[in-house]
Amino acid sequence: HRHLTGIEGLQPHEISFLLDEAEHWVEANRTHAAPDKRMAGLTQINAFFENSTRTLLSFEIAGKRLGADVVNMHAAQSSVKKGETLIDTAQTLNAMRADVLVIRHMSSGAVQLIADKVACPVLNAGDGWHEHPTQALLDALTIRRRRGSVAGQRVVICGDVLHSRVARSNILALTALAADVRVCAPSTLMPPAIERMFVTPFTDFDQAIEGADVVMMLRVQNERMDGGYIPSSREYRMRYGLTAERLARVPNALVMHPGPMNRGVEIDSVVADGTQSAITEQVEMGVAVRMACMDVLTRRARGVEGWA
Ligand code: CP
Numbered sequence: 188h189r190h191l192t193g194i195e196g197l198q199p200h201e202i203s204f205l206l207d208e209a210e211h212w213v214e215a216n217r218t219h220a221a222p223d224k225r226m227a228g229l230t231q232i233n234a235f236f237e238n239s240t241r242t243l244l245s246f247e248i249a250g251k252r253l254g255a256d257v258v259n260m261h262a263a264q265s266s267v268k269k270g271e272t273l274i275d276t277a278q279t280l281n282a283m284r285a286d287v288l289v290i291r292h293m294s295s296g297a298v299q300l301i302a303d304k305v306a307c308p309v310l311n312a313g314d315g316w317h318e319h320p321t322q323a324l325l326d327a328l329t330i331r332r333r334r335g336s337v338a339g340q341r342v343v344i345c346g347d348v349l350h351s352r353v354a355r356s357n358i359l360a361l362t363a364l365a366a367d368v369r370v371c372a373p374s375t376l377m378p379p380a381i382e383r384m385f386v387t388p389f390t391d392f393d394q395a396i397e398g399a400d401v402v403m404m405l406r407v408q409n410e411r412m413d414g415g416y417i418p419s420s421r422e423y424r425m426r427y428g429l430t431a432e433r434l435a436r437v438p439n440a441l442v443m444h445p446g447p448m449n450r451g452v453e454i455d456s457v458v459a460d461g462t463q464s465a466i467t468e469q470v471e472m473g474v475a476v477r478m479a480c481m482d483v484l485t486r487r488a489r490g491v492e493g494w495a
Pocket residue numbers: 238239240241242243313322445446447
């Protein structure tokens with residue numbers, strides 16, 4: 188089976204294909220077109236070992252819109268709490284004859300480990316610092332719809348780039364689609380050798396934001412700091428926050444944030460709720476993108492010609 192464990196390994200034409208497929212579902216969801224239950228009879232298991240609002244619910248809604256039987260496994264209420272290993276959990280889910288598995292885990296690489304052990308397609312819903320591929324796809328779709336194209340857009344990704352799977356997947360997707368990607372972070376939260384990912388690094392947000400078409404803010408992830416640098420909220424906002432004053436320098440730029448937001452830290456409320464914000468549109472695109480990914484990945488199981 189083909190999985191979606193990351194953007195890494197996808198060809199630019201495959202990314203564009205998934206966006207084109209998602210586009211179809213955006214319109215269908217908006218117009219309440221006749222339901223297309225192409226996943227009817229398939230069982231989708233969402234196994235989330237880490238908290239989520241957007242990703243879990245949109246995968247669940249996406250599966251239900253396509254007619255799948257969707258069940259959720261919340262790790263906090265599962266036998267993981269009794270010490271069951273990841274591999275044993277994967278084999279248990281596999282034995283239930285799931286047709287598609289959606290996994291979120293706090294450890295980088297955990298989703299690939301599960302993908303190697305099961306007999307169905309696996310979608311990564313976020314693993315540690317590694318990747319969050321459907322987030323990058325929904326972000327690319329949002330940019331493409333608002334700007335007409337991803338190619339040539341100057342996208343500034345600002346915040347805790349080091350710990351961010353959202354940043355990593357977005358860098359891979361946006362550079363593959365020929366965007367001009369800048370990353371901005373305090374030096375302690377910038378991955379080493381980031382230039383090798385074909386982006387331009389900045390530590391000064393005011394310089395980075397110059398000429399931006401899209402400003403993508405990242406959440407300050409206090410739970411991932413591991414005793415490292417934790418800036419005070421006030422200090423962080425002053426140097427790296429998207430305030431109305433900063434945004435005034437790029438009045439045509441699109442504002443994005445994957446959520447959940449720390450309002451008043453990395454982004455001010457007036458900006459998050461302002462006219463330049465595409466944050467709720469990102470959430471809307473999330474359902475369409477997840478419908479597209481699950482449809483495409485289960486085509487072979489359904490005997491339909493396709494990508495996988
Ligand atoms: N953007 C995102 O992954 O949000 P959740 O953690 O709420 O799923």
